[in-house]
Amino acid sequence: MGRDGTLRKDAERNRERIIAAATKVFAEVGVHAPVDEIAKEAGVGVGTIYRRFPDRTELVEAVFVGRVERYLTIARECMRIPDAGEAFRTYVQRMCAMQAEDQLVTDVLTLNLPVYPRLPQLQMRLHAMQNRLIRGAKRAGRLRADFTPEDMALVLIANAAIVKALGRDLPQGSPRFVGLTLDGLGTDRPSELPPSVPAAPLVLAMQRPPVHRRPTRGRPL
Template sequence: MAATESVRAGGRGLRADALRNRQRLVAAARQIFEEQGLDAPLDEVAERAGVGAGTLYRRFPTRAELVEAAFEDELRRVTAIAEEALRCEDPWTGFSTYVERLCGAMAADRGLSDLFTVRLPNSQVASALCDRQSAALAKLVRRAQEAGALRADFVPEDVFLFLLANAGVAQVTRCAAPHAWRRLVAFLLASCGPDHTEPLPAAPTPLQTERALLGNAETKGLGSCPGEGAGPNRA
């Protein structure tokens, strides 16, 4: 599934042949990341797109730029999920539906699952969309707590923990038990009820969560160091 908006935005001013190459690369990257995750070898992207590795690196000097181009449309859709949930009349339904839809998207797409657990460095588009989603999530949590539907000590960073847990379950069970993520999410949401008042260990702070997201991005080759695209499997 190609990211059509990013292709249009990123392709301005390119020659027709260069634009076609960019479109092929974005489409191929989207497919391979969906199948293998964000750390998939980039030489496979070039091969599936039918272009040379040099063309890929000219168009996308870093892996993060390629990921952004491949997933921009999906990032917008994910942001819309949170904003749609805010329009739900019942606060608990809005919150729980948001969690279920995010986890379902992760189970269906390995690349998107990876993307939910990283922070793309130096990406203005991803950063702006992340800010919008974070603001919507904070409102979802607050609304559900004010309605007495969500335990009082729940914080937005707990959703990050949910997504990490779901990413692991979805990856391991994807072929053998593709429905397993649903059971995990049901358990997680059940633990969020207001009747659960037992003390919890400390939640990660926003700064710790941000550091974790950036650190995970580094492990997947999404760091912002200059020249990281020199190798065949890093860009």
């Protein structure tokens, strides 16, 4: 194979390695993780990252866009389920199950990322599908009438905490939590809830870095 072909393959391998490393580091540290940490995880030099992704926007989008498209596929599949209550239930189960293998689920659904042009559009499509599933389950009498889209964010945040705390040691913890939660969201004599969570303060709280995330060193990308 010619030199140009070899270089192109090496460049593509480096790109894929960087995206995989950024995915892991973003899940552990957040989207503002330093480039040094991503480079260390990828096993490449910082200069290699800058050559592949001169603008941080390109790297963040490379990580998140693929994830959102994956979640859109799940939402579309659930919307094809004829039973509206089962469609919503399946959606929650599948999204929570994915958190065990992909910790970026919560960020994709909740983070406000206005500087990344493609992501807000995909997020809006995902939220629209999610809201249709919620409305359908309510109309079918399978979901309590006072459930809000912000409550879906609370479910995902709580499940993410369980996944992070129990990890691989107790994998049954998350499915059990989801089962109990879904049964609690049913319409069989539901109790009165406290006031719903306002959307704006919830978004701000989710954007605040958790104090338990491990510290990082190095300069930001």
